[in-house]
Amino acid sequence: MINSLLLKSLHSTLKLSITVCDRSFTVLTEYKSDKTVSLYYDHHLILNEFSKTKENFLFHYGFMGELFLALRTDNHYVIIGPWRSNAIDPLLFKRKMNEAHIENDEQNYFFEKLVQLPFFPLSQIRELLILVNYCLTGKIEDLLSAPLHHYTKGWSNAFDLNKIKQLSVENSNTYTYQYQYETRILQAVKSGKEELLRETVSQLSNAVSATLSGDELRSEKNYSIMIYDRLAQGAVHSGLDIETAYQSRDRFVTETEQAQSLHAVLKLRDTAILFYTQQVSGIKQKLVSQYSQTVIGVIQYLENNLNRAIKTAEIARQFHMSKSKLRKLFKQEKHMTILQYFLHLKIEVAKQLLEEGKTLAHIAELLQFSTSANFSRTFKRVVGISPLKYAQQNNLASQQTSKGQTQKDPEESH
Known part of the structure; x- marks a missing residue:
C-alpha cells in the first residue's frame, strides 16, 4: 500500500x-x-x-x-x-x-x-x-545493483568473444570532490575487491556532475570516456594485460557513443567500474596462486590469441625462453602441455558460441580449426559429445536452424 x-x-x-x-x-x-x-x-x-x-x-x-x-x-x-x-x-x-x-x-x-x-x-x-x-x-535496497552485476557478467562474456572476433566557487568544490570521487573509485578498482568497491560507492555521495557541454547526454558521454581511460590505465598498472584493458576501453567508448539515454550511459559507466575490478581481482588471484609469473603470462597470451593457430616456438620467443624449458615449466605447473591447455581454452569458447547459436563453420573459422569436421571431431574427443548434441542439451537446437534447414554435424556425416 x-x-x-x-x-x-x-x-x-x-x-x-x-x-x-x-x-x-x-x-x-x-x-x-x-x-x-x-x-x-x-x-x-x-x-x-x-x-x-x-x-x-x-x-x-x-x-x-x-x-x-x-x-x-x-x-x-x-x-x-x-x-x-x-x-x-x-x-x-x-x-x-x-x-x-x-x-x-x-x-x-x-x-x-x-x-x-x-x-x-x-x-x-x-x-x-x-x-x-x-x-x-518499505525496503532499503539498491535496485541497480543486482541488474548491474548480471549485465556486467553478460558484458564481460560478450567482450571476451568480441576480442576473438575483433561551476565558480561551487565548481571548485565540485572539482575537488570529483577528484576525490575518481581517486577512491580507482583505488577500489585497483584493489580488485568487489566488497571494497561496494563499500566505497555506498560511502560516496555520488554527486558528480558532468558539465562538459550544455547537452547533458553529450556531457555524460564525454565524462564516461575519460573515466574509461583512467580505469584502463589503472587496471594495466595492477597487472591486466594491455590488450584486454584497451580493447575493453574502446568497446565501452563505442557502446557509450551508441547509447540513447542518460540511464544507459550511467549503466555502462557502472559496468566498466565493476568489470575492471573483476579483471584485476582475477589477476591478483592468479598472482597468489601456485603458478609462476611466466606461466600466468603464457595463459594470458593464449587467452588473447584464441583466434589464431600458434606454436610453442612463438610463445617461447615472446617470453625469451627455450621451447624445452617453457614446455617443462608449463607442464610442471599446469599438468598438461601448452597446446593441450590452448585447445581447452578454445573448446570453452566454442561452448559459449554454440550457446549463442553460432554455426559449426563459423566457430571452426573463428577458432582456426582447419575444417568443420576437424572442429567437430576435436570437440567430441574433448567434451565427450558432438557440438550439436551439446547445443541440443542446452535447448538451443532451434537456434542452429537456418532458413528451415538444420545444419548437420560434419563428423557424424562421415
Whole structure:
C-alpha cells in the first residue's frame, strides 16, 4: 500500500512533482505546489515504456533531456519529476525549439521553466531510486545493483568473444570532490575487491556532475570516456594485460557513443567500474596462486590469441625462453602441455558460441580449426559429445536452424 504521507514528504523535500496512477494509467493523486515547476507531459507515454522492460522502475527523459523516474508496484504506478541533470545550453535549446517550430514567446516560457527545474546530477540516480523505493515498499535496497552485476557478467562474456572476433566557487568544490570521487573509485578498482568497491560507492555521495557541454547526454558521454581511460590505465598498472584493458576501453567508448539515454550511459559507466575490478581481482588471484609469473603470462597470451593457430616456438620467443624449458615449466605447473591447455581454452569458447547459436563453420573459422569436421571431431574427443548434441542439451537446437534447414554435424556425416 502506498504511504501518502511519505510521498508528500518526498515531494516537499525534493521539490519534485509526484503523480500516482492505477494500473489502467488513471491519475489517482498528484502532489504539486507553488515550489514545483509545472509543464505538461503525457503520463501515458511514460508508463507505456514499462511494456519494454521487466524492471519495476525506469527513467524517461523529455525533449530537452529533463528526467523522470517511474516505478510500478502491485497496484500502482508512480511518476516523479521532471528534474535536470545538466546545464541548459541556450544555443542548443534554441536550435531544438526552431526545429520543432515553436514560437519565440513559447520558447522563452519553456526556457524559464526548464531553468527552474530542480537539479540532480545523473550520478545521484542510485540514491534517488533507493529513497523512492523505500517510500513505496518499505525496503532499503539498491535496485541497480543486482541488474548491474548480471549485465556486467553478460558484458564481460560478450567482450571476451568480441576480442576473438575483433561551476565558480561551487565548481571548485565540485572539482575537488570529483577528484576525490575518481581517486577512491580507482583505488577500489585497483584493489580488485568487489566488497571494497561496494563499500566505497555506498560511502560516496555520488554527486558528480558532468558539465562538459550544455547537452547533458553529450556531457555524460564525454565524462564516461575519460573515466574509461583512467580505469584502463589503472587496471594495466595492477597487472591486466594491455590488450584486454584497451580493447575493453574502446568497446565501452563505442557502446557509450551508441547509447540513447542518460540511464544507459550511467549503466555502462557502472559496468566498466565493476568489470575492471573483476579483471584485476582475477589477476591478483592468479598472482597468489601456485603458478609462476611466466606461466600466468603464457595463459594470458593464449587467452588473447584464441583466434589464431600458434606454436610453442612463438610463445617461447615472446617470453625469451627455450621451447624445452617453457614446455617443462608449463607442464610442471599446469599438468598438461601448452597446446593441450590452448585447445581447452578454445573448446570453452566454442561452448559459449554454440550457446549463442553460432554455426559449426563459423566457430571452426573463428577458432582456426582447419575444417568443420576437424572442429567437430576435436570437440567430441574433448567434451565427450558432438557440438550439436551439446547445443541440443542446452535447448538451443532451434537456434542452429537456418532458413528451415538444420545444419548437420560434419563428423557424424562421415
